[in-house]
Amino acid sequence: MKARRAVDEATERLATAGCDSPRVDAEILVSHVLGLSRSELALESSRKLSRAEEKALERLVARREAREPLAYVLGEWGFRRLTLGVDRRVLVPRSETEIVVERCLARIAGLAEPRVLDVGTGSGAIALAIADEHPRAHVTAVDASAGALEVAGANALRTGLAIELREWDLYMGLPAGPWDLVVSNPPYVLPEEIETLGAEVRDWEPRAALVGVGATEAVARGALDVLRPGGALVLEVAAGSSARVSRALDVLGYVDVTSTPDLAGRDRVVEGARSS
Numbered sequence: 001m002k003a004r005r006a007v008d009e010a011t012e013r014l015a016t017a018g019c020d021s022p023r024v025d026a027e028i029l030v031s032h033v034l035g036l037s038r039s040e041l042a043l044e045s046s047r048k049l050s051r052a053e054e055k056a057l058e059r060l061v062a063r064r065e066a067r068e069p070l071a072y073v074l075g076e077w078g079f080r081r082l083t084l085g086v087d088r089r090v091l092v093p094r095s096e097t098e099i100v101v102e103r104c105l106a107r108i109a110g111l112a113e114p115r116v117l118d119v120g121t122g123s124g125a126i127a128l129a130i131a132d133e134h135p136r137a138h139v140t141a142v143d144a145s146a147g148a149l150e151v152a153g154a155n156a157l158r159t160g161l162a163i164e165l166r167e168w169d170l171y172m173g174l175p176a177g178p179w180d181l182v183v184s185n186p187p188y189v190l191p192e193e194i195e196t197l198g199a200e201v202r203d204w205e206p207r208a209a210l211v212g213v214g215a216t217e218a219v220a221r222g223a224l225d226v227l228r229p230g231g232a233l234v235l236e237v238a239a240g241s242s243a244r245v246s247r248a249l250d251v252l253g254y255v256d257v258t259s260t261p262d263l264a265g266r267d268r269v270v271e272g273a274r275s276s
């Protein structure tokens with residue numbers, strides 16, 4: 001079978017399965033099997049797939065057809081300058097979380113060797129991106145999930161970036177500082193919302209990474225005890241909840257509380273500083 005036909009057939013199957021962007025996904029899967037980029041695939045659409053390539057593609061398309069997230073099917077996903085390994089033990093890093101990293105980097109830009117704590121690190125995306133883009137930062141990353149910490153550890157090895165990983169439950173308070181920055185993308189989906197989410201999220205991503213009531217407030221309270229005076233807290237928040245989280249930070253005594261919108265214009269990052 002030629003690559004062009006493989007893409008057409010996979011597109012049809014993924015569209016029938018209800019995937020959001022069936023052609024893009026099909027092109028990515030065929031490129032992956034052929035070891036090409038998507039633009040190279042466009043130039044090599046007449047290339048014939050070997051039997052082994054056809055079989056490998058069939059396995060991947062069947063997984064995506066079952067609405068498994070494309071990132072898990074590929075086994076890796078891009079986040080800022082990094083390519084991270086991902087599987088069912090961790091949340092797939094999202095584009096809005098790249099803005100969280102941007103805000104963190106702005107907060108620590110002037111510091112020679114900032115001490116950073118990432119709470120609920122999952123794949124290690126935020127912690128590793130900060131270590132990558134502020135090479136003198138000392139980054140500690142914690143998670144309650146041993147499986148997630150294994151993935152984050154593998155990603156530290158894969159990227160060659162040094163971070164410290166610790167198993168930790170954020171409801172016990174946060175690891176002793178003093179930290180210059182505490183960052184978290186905590187679980188913030190309400191239990192009653194989970195059934196309204198797409199199949200990829202609802203049926204495949206770890207519930208413990210998604211669903212959480214009060215985790216955001218617990219991080220904000222805990223951070224006050226471990227941030228140095230003037231240190232910053234940066235939080236990813238659910239769409240529609242930035243006003244509530246900003247108020248909570250005000251009430252806790254954080255100063256200079258601000259929000260940053262994602263590419264769709266929704267406020268998704270809330271930050272503030274511990275008063276000096």
Ligand SMILES: C[S@@+](CC[C@H](N)C(=O)[O-])C[C@H]1O[C@@H](n2cnc3c(N)ncnc32)[C@H](O)[C@@H]1O
Binds near residue numbers: 119
């Ligand atoms: C929304 S995911 C964020 C993952 C990653 N930081 C990212 O942005 O892609 C939340 C993470 O918090 C972790 N988590 C959930 N409850 C926790 C708890 N009580 N203490 C520490 N980590 C927790 C989950 O295991 C998950 O990895």
